[in-house]
Amino acid sequence: MRVYSRQGLALLFGATLFVAGSLSIVVAQSVRPLPQPPPGVSVERGKYLVTAQDCNGCHTPFKNGAPDMTRMLSGHPAAERITARPTLPAGWTTAISDSNTGWAGPWGVSFTTNLTPDRGTGIGTWTEAMFIAAIRNGKKGGTGRALLPPMPWMMYGQLSDDDLKSIFMYFKSIPAIANQVPNAIIAPPPPR
Numbered sequence: 001m002r003v004y005s006r007q008g009l010a011l012l013f014g015a016t017l018f019v020a021g022s023l024s025i026v027v028a029q030s031v032r033p034l035p036q037p038p039p040g041v042s043v044e045r046g047k048y049l050v051t052a053q054d055c056n057g058c059h060t061p062f063k064n065g066a067p068d069m070t071r072m073l074s075g076h077p078a079a080e081r082i083t084a085r086p087t088l089p090a091g092w093t094t095a096i097s098d099s100n101t102g103w104a105g106p107w108g109v110s111f112t113t114n115l116t117p118d119r120g121t122g123i124g125t126w127t128e129a130m131f132i133a134a135i136r137n138g139k140k141g142g143t144g145r146a147l148l149p150p151m152p153w154m155m156y157g158q159l160s161d162d163d164l165k166s167i168f169m170y171f172k173s174i175p176a177i178a179n180q181v182p183n184a185i186i187a188p189p190p191p192r
Contacts, residue, residue, distance in 0.1 A: 046170025076101035076111035108187035110148035
């Protein structure tokens with residue numbers, strides 16, 4: 001245990017405040033509000049909404065602790081094989097893959113979707129109506145299986161039609177990346 005004199009504590013406290021103040025200045029300078037998007041339906045508005053909602057935080061694989069923008073919105077990497085839900089210690093219910101694109105919990109394992117316009121592995125064949133139905137109904141493609149956690153479709157489903165059309169328009173404008181995301185691993189229901 002270290003013991004500090006009053007002068008030592010004052011210096012330590014002053015240094016801590018200086019570092020904290022310096023850090024807050026750096027953070028304040030790096031976190032700036034996004035410019036307001038134009039009203040109506042547009043790619044720019046879609047980009048604004050995708051950025052503000054941090055879609056890249058889940059749908060872009062992480063590399064070195066941050067989204068790898070060379071694989072922007074391409075979903076869970078096909079090469080990252082996950083075949084079963086991990087066993088977690090007592091008191092834990094959720095696990096996240098190293099790429100931040102695979103999520104395991106009581107529902108099983110969900111993998112984030114490829115949102116690029118790739119026609120074979122992304123949403124390239126989706127229509128605007130399918131996209132809006134998926135977000136509003138919480139169903140893959142608008143009519144398929146339920147969207148799984150952590151996708152906050154109930155929150156995004158509250159967006160206006162113009163917002164959802166803009167998001168879809170933006171997704172269609174980004175580079176297509178071929179990446180076949182695996183099917184979800186659905187956990188069996190618990191015994192009754």
